[in-house]
Amino acid sequence: MHKSKELIAEIQARETSPQAYPRSLQENALVRIEGILETCRTMDSQRHEKLLTKEGPRGITVHPDPKHKSLLEEILRPSLDDHLKEPYSIDFAFHQNKFPYGIHTDSGYDENEQIYKQGIIPLDVSPKEASVYTVIFKEKVYHSTGFPLKDTSVIVRGCSVEPLQNMSGHTEKIESYLLPPEASQLTVALPFKWKRGSMAIWDRAHLHCSSLFAEAGIESKTGLMWITRRV
Numbered sequence: 001m002h003k004s005k006e007l008i009a010e011i012q013a014r015e016t017s018p019q020a021y022p023r024s025l026q027e028n029a030l031v032r033i034e035g036i037l038e039t040c041r042t043m044d045s046q047r048h049e050k051l052l053t054k055e056g057p058r059g060i061t062v063h064p065d066p067k068h069k070s071l072l073e074e075i076l077r078p079s080l081d082d083h084l085k086e087p088y089s090i091d092f093a094f095h096q097n098k099f100p101y102g103i104h105t106d107s108g109y110d111e112n113e114q115i116y117k118q119g120i121i122p123l124d125v126s127p128k129e130a131s132v133y134t135v136i137f138k139e140k141v142y143h144s145t146g147f148p149l150k151d152t153s154v155i156v157r158g159c160s161v162e163p164l165q166n167m168s169g170h171t172e173k174i175e176s177y178l179l180p181p182e183a184s185q186l187t188v189a190l191p192f193k194w195k196r197g198s199m200a201i202w203d204r205a206h207l208h209c210s211s212l213f214a215e216a217g218i219e220s221k222t223g224l225m226w227i228t229r230r231v
């Protein structure tokens with residue numbers, strides 16, 4: 001089931017332009033976050049009844065347990081509350097990817113969910129000097145999807161009116177050879193270059209993807225993804 005027109009209108013009323021915040025987190029906060037990742041990864045390998053780490057050829061996903069989720073929230077709330085103006089609940093997932101994520105949305109499958117903002121906090125890129133991006137497109141879909149879409153009518157093109165230039169005070173563009181071929185059908189709203197201490201925030205309806213790895217010599221990248229719903 002898709003979200004109702006009324007709910008989508010309510011979600012759209014709170015939407016803002018995707019933004020990059022270059023100096024969002026201090027080094028001590030990042031070190032604490034990395035400590036939580038290591039603890040959760042170790043805990044999982046010992047706790048067979050409740051595996052929260054998924055390891056596959058494409059990389060590792062770690063979902064923090066409730067205690068460490070609270071710790072992450074404590075570290076991040078001061079930074080997030082500057083940008084998220086509505087009451088929200090939050091979830092986290094660490095991703096260590098060896099291959100780039102394709103174009104998708106994280107809009108959720110709950111037809112009643114009041115999806116809100118999501119963001120990425122880069123922790124590590126290997127090799128360090130290589131450039132990798134999370135690319136957020138103007139186009140939006142209000143339930144989770146991959147791309148190409150089976151039903152293109154769910155793209156709400158009419159609401160995508162964000163200006164493309166200097167959205168966050170930077171002019172950096174991504175080279176087209178770093179984008180998957182399907183991206184040629186879409187419009188880049190924010191090319192967020194991964195840099196330790198920075199954070200990108202966008203509305204959950206936006207299609208987004210990682211820039212390509214092999215073309216840029218990327219072996220892996222590790223980041224903390226967060227996702228919110230209005231409560």
Ligand SMILES: [Fe+2]
Pocket residue numbers: 104105106208
């Ligand atoms: Fe995503």
